[in-house]
Amino acid sequence: MQMNPGKSALLDSVVGDYLKAMPEGDAKVLLGYSHLLHQAWRSTLASLPISPTWRTLDVGSGLGLIPFELAGHLPIKVWGVDIDPRYVDVSRELEQRLRAANYFPPGSSVTFGVGDINALPYGDESFDFVIVREVFLYLPDPEKAASELSRVSARKGQILVEETDDGLYITWPPSPPSLAKLHASIGVLQNQNGGDRVVGRKMSTYLRSANLSITGTKLISEAHHLAGAQLDHERNAILLQLASARHRLMDAGILTGDEFDSAMQEYRTAELGEQFRIAARVLVSAQKD
DSSP states (O other): OOOOHHHHHHHHHHHHHHHHHSOSSHHHHHHHHHHHHHHHHHHHHHTSOOOTTSOEEEETOTTSHHHHHHHHHSSOEEEEEESOHHHHHHHHHHHHHHHHTTOSOTTOEEEEEEOBTTBOSSOTTOEEEEEEESOGGGOSOHHHHHHHHHHHEEEEEEEEEEEOOGGGEEEESOOOHHHHHHHHHHHHHHHHTTOOTTGGGGHHHHHHHTTOEEEEEEEEEEEEEEOTHHHHHHHHHHHHHHHTTHHHHHHTTSSOHHHHHHHHHHHHHOOOOOEEEEEEEEEEEEEOO
16 A cells, blocks of 8 residues: 555644543543554555455544544545444544545545444445454454454455564563553453453464464564653553553452552652563454455
8 A cells, every 4th residue: 555654644643633632531542552553553554455445444443543544545435443432432533633634535435333343233245354453352252253354354355453462572671560560450350351461372263263264474573772751751651551440450359549559659750771672463364265
């Protein structure tokens, strides 16, 4: 897919302005996090032979960045579906702002709706291209979800799944103990809800269980030496993400309010030395035969 730097810059500008105006909360945390990771996905999209004739679905679309990127660069029809109606509302608001900025070319359209990956609100063989990012790590029944992806995909339809795997994350020196404690608590919460923090290594198997053909596997990897302002910026983003999980951790009995607040304060004030980091995500391509 041919990327237009001017289009990408306009999307970044509109999203950045919207972020500044958003009230604190889960939606702002997710949009900020997604925007940080979006540059890596631009490279992935640029490497794909995406046709403007493909009916495209983004499952777990969050705040809509992938649909916006596609529909901004191609005269393509894209649908985004997310289980959280708050995120769908934000996506629709961002779409209106982008339209006001003349971002979309003639012939493109973006449609957002609420839905569950286990029961997608679309007919059989509705899409030529389906994208799923960081959804399977939350699912108690990944094989059922894979079957739904197959159901809504047209014959010869392409499916692209990107997932995390904790085994592909390495830092030195290790993160502060307070952050390690908070991350471990989030992992326990996800496991209690049926999630899987090492789902990346299992994705090709889940897609095969739905009788999909695996056409490619890839690691999207990054290596950085972080220092100073980079670490401070990252810490602020992580604190916002963690704060949104406080009540869920308490309700699940994983941490008390005092334990959570103490760990957050320790991390907030910890001395952050320079750190080397490797992070990778698993990308699996499949096709419905």
